[in-house]
Amino acid sequence: MNPRVLPRVVAAVVAAALLAVPASLVEAQSRRREAAEAAAAASAKEIVREVRERLVHGGHRSSNVSITDMAHVPEGQVHDDDIVAIFGKVKIEGEVTGDVVVIMGHLEISGTVRGDVVGIMSPMRLGDTADLEGDLVSIGGPLHRASDAHIAGEVVSLNFRDAIPFLRGGLAGFWRFIFLFKLISLALLFLAILLITALVPRRLSVIAAAFPDRWGMAILAGILAYCVTIVLGFILICTLIGIPLAIGLICAAKVVKWIGLAALFYLIGHTLGRNLFQRDLSHVAAVLGGFAIYAVISLVPIFGSVFSAVMGVLALGISILTRFGSEEGWGKSGTPVPPVAPPTARPAGPPPVYTPAPGAGSLSS
DSSP states (O other): OOTTHHHHHHHHHHHHHHHHHHHHHHHHHHHHHHHHHHHHHHHHHHHHHHHHHHHOEETTEEOEEEESSEEEEOTTOEEOSOEEEESOEEEESSEESSOEEEESSEEEEOSEESSOEEEESOOEEEOTTOEESSOEEEESSOEEEOTTOEEOSOEEEEOGGGGSTTOTTHHHHHHHHHHHHHHHHHHHHHHHHHHHHHHOHHHHHHHHHHHHHHHHHHHHHHHHHHHHHHHHHHHHHHTSTTHHHHHHHHHHHHHHHHHHHHHHHHHHHHHHIIIIISSOOOHHHHHHHHHHHHHHHHTSTTHHHHHHHHHHHHHHHHHHHTTTTOSSOTTOSSOOOOOOOOOOOOOOOOOOOOOOOTTOOOOOO
């Protein structure tokens, strides 16, 4: 055999083998895909057939699936199947032989249910004549059960409000929770204000001195700063990798606002000290006096929240306008050094003319 032909033959055999292997794999994969599609089609047909059978209304079989509608079983009537309601209201005064499932709706039972009752994110109310032979499961919604209601199976009730303190008492419990939250917030603010007063008392004096003349601009600057912080923080959170930056931005805005609040407390306490005690209070005493007034007003329902919000805007704005209490401000970076002017050059005149001294004789030869 020609030595030049042998490599070509080997290359052709290898290429044929490489092409045959993927072809066989593709064919096997195609057969598996066809078998899976056939099985899925059969399963889908079986599901459709079962659904059709369950939704057929005939004889004693009257299944009911309700979406954003009301399913009502009147007294004396027997519903011989399950009831499933999504975003709907179910009222059972008669008898249901199957299960009852309500999702994000409302359920009232004053009759008999032979199966289980499940409520998800739905208020459930059982009357005195309610008779449940199966289990009762309530997740995410309140359960109101009359004392004479009968439940033969187990009762599982998991209300999300039960996990939050003070929310079990309705509106009064909610206001108690808000009051406790405000007390905790004021305690943390008190510690932060004391620390800021001890570290930068001079900056508080600068901010307090600038506030009476710049409170209008402080409102605009505070609103703008809040808007920028919220929008920029939201953008950073949406990028996921910017979540640490968003947390840092929010913390920085908090610290700046606390500095402004400490300065406003100092201004309030200093003004009260001069008017009531006829003397100037120390930084700590003035700040504590202003904080006490702020705390009392902020605990007033509704008005206190509005007052706290306004104070927060003013504090953030005046703190930014004064460069966080810096004496130089934003327009100055220090004491400017006047530029040194170069020496002025004298105008050039005519060249000097040599004039011989009088009485000088000529050189003798």
